[in-house]
Amino acid sequence: MKQRTVHTVGIIGVGPRGLSVLERIVENARDRVDTPIVINLFEPWNFGSGDVWRTDQSPDLIMNIVSSQITAFADDSVQISGPVRYGPSLYEWSVKLAAGDISGTYGAEVIAEAADVHENTYCRRSFYGHYLEWAYRELVRNRPATIDIREHRCKVVSVLDTDSGGQLVTGDGGQAVEVDELVLATGHGAVGLSAAEQRLRSFADGVGGLFQPPANPADVDLDRIAPGQRILVRGLGLSFFDYMSLLTAGRGGRYERHDGTLRYLPSGKEPHIVCGSRRGVPLHGRADNEKGDRRYEPKVLTEAHIDKLRSNAGPDGALDFRRDCWPLVAKEVETVYYTRLVEIREGKEAADEFSTLYTFLPWSCDSEGVVLRKFDVPEEQYWDWSRVAQPWTGTDIASSRSWTEFLMSYLAADVFEARQGNISSAVKSALDVLRDIRNEMRYVMKNGGIEGSSYQNDVEGWFNSLHAFLSLGPPWSRIEELMALIDCGVVEVAGPRFSVEFDEAEGVFVGRSAVPDDVHRSTVLIDARLPKVDLARTSNSILVHLKEQQQVKHFTVRTASAGEYITGGVAVTERPFRVIRSDGSIHAKRYVFGVPTEGVNWVTETGIRPHVNSITVGDSDSIARAVLGLSA
Template structure:
């Protein structure tokens, strides 16, 4: 739209889009129903990061050393509880700091929280610290921001989405250190190096790599921590208000309609909003494709694959675990030294 003569302008602090009238009508259907969450404004500089206190390189080395065989780590049992603890501890620390708690008090809380067993023991600590239930971290709410809401029509979804986008921009402006929510989500980005140490070279079981990592955590991580800057979310909200962009809602399905009397077209519907049905003449797959050596169009990689000079990693299912091996779409490389 910006290249069609329209302009973004700010009025009383709110970003607006002034259309030229030459913009196409755009329909978007992000898989979660809402766009990826905005990244918090950077307060860490070029090299700052969260250094893990539980998911350390030593912990991962111990996991990998407990058996001589590859594929011994279970993501859900061995890694996710520590990831969650790291994220939540940063959230609560930033929340307490935003309420004016002294650094020593915050550090004492963090140490106690990291040692507390998930569930009732954590709740007792949070109660004693005065953190209300409404302020507590909830992975379900973060991963599915509309929760259990049932949208009766497009208007109801649009009203919710506009408020959600405004909230997301506000939280992102608080920063990735000072803002509790974005500081916590930024931990997911900061833990990538440690997770690679656990995952690389068939570190996970075949089933865990397939179901927990590829099937669940990787898309969740992308949605929560690898999103656009807040300025792009703000522009999206302005395009919605201007009537240039429409978001169809969760569960978008696109089907070709060759018998459309107006000409061949595509129909878009939502699995969760009954009155959504939009028509478009051009579909755009506006996403980053998954990396898959077996489907690459790169001529060099195709040649290497056809001649047996490279292959995708194959993770063995493990002795006594049942199931099948799992082949990822990546490129198998040897461990160091290369």
């Protein structure tokens, strides 16, 4: 690194990813950099927790990952060039907090939650926010004397290159700071309304109704929805469960268990919620964790195998997802499922023999059936991806009554499997594989690893939705709560292929599904889906500015027909993710990390998981070392 009087760094956004970059800068600089470093942090919310994990949000909002599988620190499993300094996971921090070994002032409610946390607890999001803010304070307190950290509680609105080679960062309060190196870790940003959403908004405004576009439910003013009011909710993903909780338990309702069945006792302040989605059923409930902080290690979807496929794929190495990658993903899932089935029926020795015979057979070949028959796996238990993706049949949607009967049976079965655990249940152990192999999936996807038309049609158009449905769901307790809310009449789940339009003559939104006569009317529509990453529509102030200055561009993926598919993500280089300008040039000292790069990278919103070689930590370490001028 070139010796200077002071080396200045800026980090825009100090939620989990900005915090990880800060942690990596501090640890890489500790014994390796003698030059004084000034790190300027720009964050309008609290440092460490940012917006999504802020500590003042509703206690009814919970995480969908257990406390032992989330951390803010690197560990020895991560393949990085920088040093590792131990830091506790959320679970380990909770134990210390409950024992009085964590410094800081915390309210009685936070201490009480810490005392109740075990390694498989799904904590409140606000509780995780307290952990992140503690981690930030610890970094500041334990930083080496050569590092000065300066906080700027503001939203950045512009960045301009200076004649001296620096970057002038300006906040919304007018404050301006010049830095040498700049990292953008802005996380989920709001996006402007699409043309279709604008029409829905205009209609709602015209009839005195309400249209709520995709947003973080914690940020939405739900007081506008009156008790008893019928509302339509589009989407059955994680945001739906947040809205469900905020509009029920968040309004004073209570759950009680009677003879093993969960019941909901309304407060009378709830609206009547009619919800639905194209698939018709909510995301799979997350199973009880039996793995601790371990993960399933893939057998066929390995980096070596992926590299071999790339070497045979032509000059650019781009793969076709359905042809090259999906068979490997499917094979991993099905092998775990069948191995567990055999173990349940015949014991571990037979399961080991089955795995040896089955694992490396080509996916969907005749020999797989031979092995399944050898171990007497009943045909009715064969894994069927089409049935997994669409669990209902034409008979199930023949009438509202048959749909409700199917739905409640389906939800009860999902809860039953989830309560067995992610090892004991054959189904849930298989689905958990999709979480465990994300490192390898990211390796497949990164930087245009999938050919453009295949990425558009197979990844974005099909697999991402399937992956979310099967592996990104809420704790199973949320599914059980949904059943209780259906039972007491507070929630009504419309049939599959749910769509919503507006009727100008009636002055209402109208929701319809594939179930005959399944029609619902309301003046309120909530779109319970996360905003899609889209540089074209972003309303993030700094990305808007950089786009206007032609300092960022869309990431595009080359197609086999010599065309390009334009993703919604920001174009960056491979690690350390330097920004690519509109003219194709690379800004050597500006980096974008995390969610805004979705498309270049894959499933960028997931956190740091300990002891599984977290790619997020590897990414942040590469940025930190580039910022410090250290080799990777």
